[in-house]
Amino acid sequence: MVKNTGRPGYLQIADDLRTQIRGGSLAPGTPLPSTAQLAEQYDASLSVVKMAVGILRNEGLVIGQQGKGVFVADAGEAPAGDELADLRATVQDLSVRLAKVEEQLATSTTPRSGRSNQ
Amino acid sequence: MVKNTGRPGYLQIADDLRTQIRGGSLAPGTPLPSTAQLAEQYDASLSVVKMAVGILRNEGLVIGQQGKGVFVADAGEAPAGDELADLRATVQDLSVRLAKVEEQLATSTTPRSGRSNQ
DNA sequence: GTGAGCAACATAGTTAACCTAGTTGGCTTG
DNA sequence: CAAGCCAACTAGGTTAACTATGTTGCTCAC
Structure with a gap:
């Protein structure tokens, strides 16, 4: 081929x-x-x-x-409008989750866990 | 960079x-x-x-x-579908990254939260 | 029998190297 | 001077190898 x-x-x-x-x-x-x-x-x-x-x-x-x-994937069957709504919902969900994470990071005073990302 | x-x-x-x-x-x-x-x-x-x-x-x-x-290329030549695909990719990326951060927080602190991720 | 550990296999990302082909500009030659 | 050649630079395509990470199934010890 x-x-x-x-x-x-x-x-x-x-x-x-x-x-x-x-x-x-x-x-x-x-x-x-x-x-x-x-x-x-x-x-x-x-x-x-x-x-x-x-x-x-x-x-x-x-x-x-x-x-x-x-x-x-289910592509082709999902119209674009549907996907846009889905994206909006997902973004909203991400925002909420991110806020929670940020709050945890802020309230946990000096989290002494050496978490190096490398 | x-x-x-x-x-x-x-x-x-x-x-x-x-x-x-x-x-x-x-x-x-x-x-x-x-x-x-x-x-x-x-x-x-x-x-x-x-x-x-x-x-x-x-x-x-x-x-x-x-x-x-x-x-x-000329701006007019790019259809809007491209941006949608880009958004989709970005959202997916954010989801993955956020999930990882949440996982780290869940394991490093009191692992009391049940994650329903699928 | 169950769970931990491990090996095999999967996608995903990165890098390096080599080749093809088109363009450009300079240099050589007639 | 002009035509043609050539070297350098460009994008594009292909391959191979390595690493990282996740899943799955098997094995073995308890």
Whole structure:
């Protein structure tokens, strides 16, 4: 696969997967083959497959879960307006949670737990 | 640059450039600094910069011309869907980061709160 | 039988290296 | 002087390797 038309391989793979998803060949919730399997299937390198999956992930078509796999999202079925409302709700939820966290940090006087982030 | 806020470097750079473009700091038609310059400016590797530029290119915010450079596209060409995808990504990122902070607070202090996160 | 520990496998991110191809400007040559 | 060549710089694509982190299943000790 990934015949050498002028189109880059990672775009070809992304296109193919996108077609399968939109065509219903890959139903929502279905896990995609693993990166290694896709690489073998398309006769491409792991990097190219990762780039292709990254594109679909960025588009919201698939959702990658570290340690588990990449699953087909419910994209296409969710209208944009719905998503906007959902985003608003999520932002509101985040605001509340963040306020709580900030309050905990403020009230806990000198939390002597050396939590270095590095 | 590209501080370790948990957010991947290529997303941070893409965000920064996107902000500069939307903010008018980089006017349409303006060429972006070259890949090497951006890499030095953000203190990142060439690969990360290329990924960041690739995202913006995919979003239609910039247009790369091989041999010449990467130029800011006209503002009108970018559909609104891009911003929605960007918002979605940002919200997802915030959710993950906030969840981690909450987890740290829950484990370091009295672990009395049941987290229902799914 | 249950739980802890571990190995294997998964995505995700980063880096480095190499190659292709287009553009540009300077230099050489006729 | 002009045409053509060439070196340098550019974006773009590909590959390989490494690290980090999360999940899962198996094994082994208790």
